[in-house]
Amino acid sequence: MKTEKGITRPAAGALKSGAALLMLALLAACGKQEQAASGQALASVDGKEITIHQLNAELGKGGAREANKQVLDGLVARQVLVNAARKEKLDADPAVLADMERARDLVLAQSYVQRKLAKPTRPSQQEVSTFYDQHPDWFAQRQQYEFAELVIDRASVNEELTKMMVGVRPLEEVAAWLQKQHIPFTRLQVTKTSMDLPPPMLAGVKKMEKGQLFIVNEGDAAILAALADVRNVPLSRAAATQQIEQYLANQRQGEITEQAVARLKADAKIVYFDSAKTLKDNSVAPVADATSPGKDAAAGAAIR
Known part of the structure; x- marks a missing residue:
């Protein structure tokens, strides 16, 4: 876990x-090293x-x-x-x-x-406080979610299994069905907080009851998941301050780096060849509602 x-x-x-x-x-170790001096x-x-x-x-x-x-x-x-x-x-x-x-x-x-590159300025206490207030799911209203999962080959998902994965029921019933159908699976227990989940998935999970089943497809695998438990785990302003300061500093450093890269790109001679045109642009990845069984979701990685 x-x-x-x-x-x-x-x-x-x-x-x-x-x-x-x-x-x-x-x-x-690569390359030649000079002989160490005596002592x-x-x-x-x-x-x-x-x-x-x-x-x-x-x-x-x-x-x-x-x-x-x-x-x-x-x-x-x-x-x-x-x-x-x-x-x-x-x-x-x-x-x-x-x-x-x-x-x-x-x-x-x-x-x-x-x-x-220039070093980012340290965030002020007001900036830290504002960030804390703007992200209640990360701090004051943080929750911890426990997911029980059965991971199977995506090709094994059929209409009967999809119907089973709707609503609230023990995941063990699904496991028993898989065994009866001789479908191999791997059990996983995953714990995440509301800080860890992407917003679209968090919105879906918030609507779920305990025991709610859902499917997330991830590559060649299908994750048959159940929301096993939910607990309140708030993080106080004082306890979160250092994390927020580091987060904001990293964010500013990223912005400084992006600006530098843009400037360096403008001065560089960059040529993309025809072979690069076939590459997929993943700058905007689709994310499915976690409550919708059977849909592809980048949320799959978030609950593993």
Whole structure:
């Protein structure tokens, strides 16, 4: 079960997991490094030294206040993975190289934003207070919704199932029907607040009774969902202040960045080729009413 609480939607440690860890490790290690000066090396992995400069850089990125063995152990683990990746010649794999180039581009773009663009002014207390009052569903009247879900292949949805998913009834009856029809499904329990749901879906959910069933189609999957519970979880003005300040600051930074991009685009020579004309424009995504069973909805992602 997941419960999301911040205004922003998505703290990383020194050691990442899976492919992301390996990619960052390869990116950090690519290129030649100068031999560490005497006294600067903290550890060595198969002859590859880890220096105090690397540790300090990691501290700056990871948010740790002081050097500690755990951060160093993370660097050692990263280097072990880098060495293993190089032995497997992953640093020559075209897909890996493409990901590394993309990561480099992202770092450069982010560095430009951080170093060259103006910093947003801190929101005033009046702005924070106004924002709080204008978003009661996020704060003073915030509610928490629990959804029970059965996820099936979209092709399995038929007229009989669609009729079952109308009105109020136990989702277990639907699960029993699916089992009888030999339709495989995955159970999920999802918790969201009114802060997390897009406005069109929130408007639909507010009208629902507990136990209300509805269907949301998402790609090749169909989510058979039930509103299991609703609770009041208000957030006070004082408790929300820091979140609102960060949200408004991020919003202003986004506006500053958009203005800079527009200015840079005006000075750049940009050509879109014929092959780009077939790309779909998703700048305006359709969102279906959450109370309407069987309709496509961007709301699907919001309740998962």
